[in-house]
Amino acid sequence: MELNQDILDRVLTLSHLDIDDEKKSKLLPQLQGILNTMDHLNALELDDVDPNEWTAGQSTPFREDVAVDAQMPLTEENAPDWTENSFRVPQILGGESS
Amino acid sequence: MIPALIKKLKNRELKSEALVNQTFDRIDSKDEQVKAFLSTFKESALEKAQAIDAQLDAGDELAPLAGIPIGIKDNIHIKGKVTTCASKILQGFKAPFNATVSEKVESAGLIPVGKLNMDEFAMGSSTERSAYQKTTNPWNIDYVPGGSSGGSAAAVAAGMVPFSLGSDTGGSIRQPAAYCGVVGLKPSYGRVSRFGLVAFASSLDQIGPFTRTVEDSAYLLNAISGYDPKDSTSETQAIPDFTKAIGKEVSGLKIGVPKTLLSDKIDSEVRDSVVAALDILKAQGATWEPIDFGYFDDALAAYYILAPAEASANLERYDGVRYGVRDDASDYLRKMISKSRGTGFGDEVIRRIILGTFVLSSGYYDAYYLKAQKVRTLVIQKFNEAFSNFDVLAMPTTPTTAFKSGSFSEDPAAMYTADIATIPVNLAGLPGISVPCGFSKEKLPIGFQIVGKRFDEESVLQVAHAYQTQTNWHLEEALS
Numbered sequence: 001m002e003l004n005q006d007i008l009d010r011v012l013t014l015s016h017l018d019i020d021d022e023k024k025s026k027l028l029p030q031l032q033g034i035l036n037t038m039d040h041l042n043a044l045e046l047d048d049v050d051p052n053e054w055t056a057g058q059s060t061p062f063r064e065d066v067a068v069d070a071q072m073p074l075t076e077e078n079a080p081d082w083t084e085n086s087f088r089v090p091q092i093l094g095g096e097s098s
Numbered sequence: 099m100i101p102a103l104i105k106k107l108k109n110r111e112l113k114s115e116a117l118v119n120q121t122f123d124r125i126d127s128k129d130e131q132v133k134a135f136l137s138t139f140k141e142s143a144l145e146k147a148q149a150i151d152a153q154l155d156a157g158d159e160l161a162p163l164a165g166i167p168i169g170i171k172d173n174i175h176i177k178g179k180v181t182t183c184a185s186k187i188l189q190g191f192k193a194p195f196n197a198t199v200s201e202k203v204e205s206a207g208l209i210p211v212g213k214l215n216m217d218e219f220a221m222g223s224s225t226e227r228s229a230y231q232k233t234t235n236p237w238n239i240d241y242v243p244g245g246s247s248g249g250s251a252a253a254v255a256a257g258m259v260p261f262s263l264g265s266d267t268g269g270s271i272r273q274p275a276a277y278c279g280v281v282g283l284k285p286s287y288g289r290v291s292r293f294g295l296v297a298f299a300s301s302l303d304q305i306g307p308f309t310r311t312v313e314d315s316a317y318l319l320n321a322i323s324g325y326d327p328k329d330s331t332s333e334t335q336a337i338p339d340f341t342k343a344i345g346k347e348v349s350g351l352k353i354g355v356p357k358t359l360l361s362d363k364i365d366s367e368v369r370d371s372v373v374a375a376l377d378i379l380k381a382q383g384a385t386w387e388p389i390d391f392g393y394f395d396d397a398l399a400a401y402y403i404l405a406p407a408e409a410s411a412n413l414e415r416y417d418g419v420r421y422g423v424r425d426d427a428s429d430y431l432r433k434m435i436s437k438s439r440g441t442g443f444g445d446e447v448i449r450r451i452i453l454g455t456f457v458l459s460s461g462y463y464d465a466y467y468l469k470a471q472k473v474r475t476l477v478i479q480k481f482n483e484a485f486s487n488f489d490v491l492a493m494p495t496t497p498t499t500a501f502k503s504g505s506f507s508e509d510p511a512a513m514y515t516a517d518i519a520t521i522p523v524n525l526a527g528l529p530g531i532s533v534p535c536g537f538s539k540e541k542l543p544i545g546f547q548i549v550g551k552r553f554d555e556e557s558v559l560q561v562a563h564a565y566q567t568q569t570n571w572h573l574e575e576a577l578s
Contacts, residue, residue, distance in 0.1 A: 001462075001465070007456070008452070010459075011452050011455050011456045011459065012452065014455050014459060015410060015439075015451050015452060015455040016414070016417070016432075016435050016436045016439055017436060017439050017440050017443075017448060017451065017452070018433070018436035018437045018439070018440040019440045019448065023445075023448075027448070027449065027452065030449060030509075030510065030511060031449065031452060031453060031456075033509070033511055034402065034449075034453060034511045034514075037398075037399060037402075037511070037514075038399040038402070038403065038466070040395065040396070040399065041396060041399050041400070041469055041470070041473060044396065044469075044472075044473065044476070046469060046472040046473070046476075049472040049475050049476060050472070050475055051468055051471035051472045051474075051475060052471070052475075053474065053475035053478050053479070054301065054471070054474055054475070054478065054525075054527070058331075060330065061327070061330050063327065073194055074178075074192050074193075074194040075194070075420075077192060078191055078192060078194070078420070078421040078422075079420060079421060080418055080419075080421070080422070080423070080424035080426075081424070087419055087420050089419055089431050089434065090428055090429050090430050090431050090433075090434050091429070091430060091431065092430070092431045092432075094430055095429060095430030095432065095433055
């Protein structure tokens with residue numbers, strides 16, 4: 001699998017990561033190297049292998065639909081910008097898509 | 099060690115306050131070199147110790163481990179204390195709740211003395227990826243302690259704390275335990291609650307103890323195990339008293355040893371020490387034989403698809419909106435989020451997020467993620483097959499001893515092979531323990547790993563302890 005700058009840029013957008021060009025140019029060959037080490041998986045016979053063995057037998061645990069006090073203090077203290085009981089953020093609309 | 103400490107505290111030969119003060123004296127004298135701790139809390143630790151001393155002086159019956167100090171890896175929440183996961187993006191973040199494990203530590207009367215350094219978000223095998231400091235190997239400070247729980251391993255190896263908690267996703271307890279010459283136990287997946295453990299890869303993460311002895315490991319496992327309704331992957335398996343496995347004989351037990359991990363893939367000194375360890379168990383009546391167990395390289399590749407995939411989802415929450423460090427220079431929300439993440443995360447975390455996002459993305463999912471899930475199935479089936487003939491499996495914990503700091507700065511992914519023997523155990527959700535079994539010519543520790551069936555920590559502890567009764571490797575202390 002050949003990685004290129006276009007694929008990397010697309011994945012960076014999906015990951016919500018903004019990094020400079022120097023970092024991108026360092027990353028590309030490193031990621032390519034990692035992907036190359038996975039090529040030997042292509043030699044395995046996997047057509048009849050169930051991908052869900054790990055989750056087989058597991059089920060979603062349920063509880064009563066009763067509200068529980070989450071008791072989560074420190075919301076304000078940890079917030080980067082807290083005002084009027086809200087997290088203040090820059091405007092959503094406008095600007096180039098990143 | 100724990101039984102002796104419990105006895106001394108109970109008969110008041112030793113006071114908890116004195117023990118905590120001793121701990122901080124050792125931290126003061128050794129941690130400048132080792133750099134294991136990211137933060138310490140002397141005041142709250144002494145308050146807890148004084149309260150426990152008052153109760154013990156009054157003759158109150160307390161939990162068995164009451165009054166003993168412990169270090170906690172900095173990805174486990176202690177309410178009101180800072181959790182950074184060794185990342186800039188969580189600088190100054192105060193945990194709003196206790197991890198279940200922290201609640202259990204408190205119920206057991208253990209006294210947390212500080213948070214321990216790690217690779218950022220548990221991604222790494224050397225603790226060089228911490229955004230704050232590099233922990234050194236107490237046996238030789240030019241070498242790494244391993245990772246990601248390097249601080250937890252080093253603090254115990256240097257005698258700063260009697261034990262600590264770490265987390266293990268692909269080997270992050272067992273590998274640093276081997277590198278630092280201490281005991282490191284990864285319980286079965288689901289044995290210990292992950293609530294309050296900052297998630298890296300949710301189907302692989304487990305919390306476990308670092309100790310000097312296998313017996314101490316059993317005590318701690320008793321304290322931290324158990325079903326937790328707040329962790330939907332927590333198992334309802336009954337918790338035996340793991341200390342009852344200590345002292346059981348191993349006569350008649352059958353041990354399988356993967357041939358690949360006795361080959362020249364493994365450093366010859368490591369291999370020789372592990373074979374010597376197996377022969378010690380043989381002298382006690384166990385039998386061992388090499389077995390065919392392929393898939394180690396495949397498991398490694400599968401892990402580096404699955405773990406980053408899960409991490410890419412788990413780390414989406416770090417966006418600078420509600421907590422963590424924010425890039426204030428952006429005028430628009432989307433840019434703010436991307437910039438905060440781009441500057442707040444270190445290189446290895448960024449590398450893994452990109453990898454994980456890529457393997458889950460349209461057009462690549464089948465070729466990578468689906469394939470890796472199938473490989474995981476093959477690994478699980480291989481273990482099941484092995485355990486139909488053997489009671490436990492044994493192997494080197496790591497292919498080499500600790501490496502020099504900076505060895506992989508040019509090729510960071512080459513470090514991934516350090517976990518070749520530990521990763522398959524996580525993929526199958528099995529318990530595994532690393533036990534010190536010797537030193538290299540350069541006086542660097544060597545560890546061997548014992549792996550059991552899922553939820554059979556008892557056999558793992560039984561075999562590991564039997565080995566320790568015949569050897570003294572675990573009694574040596576770095577920087578003594």
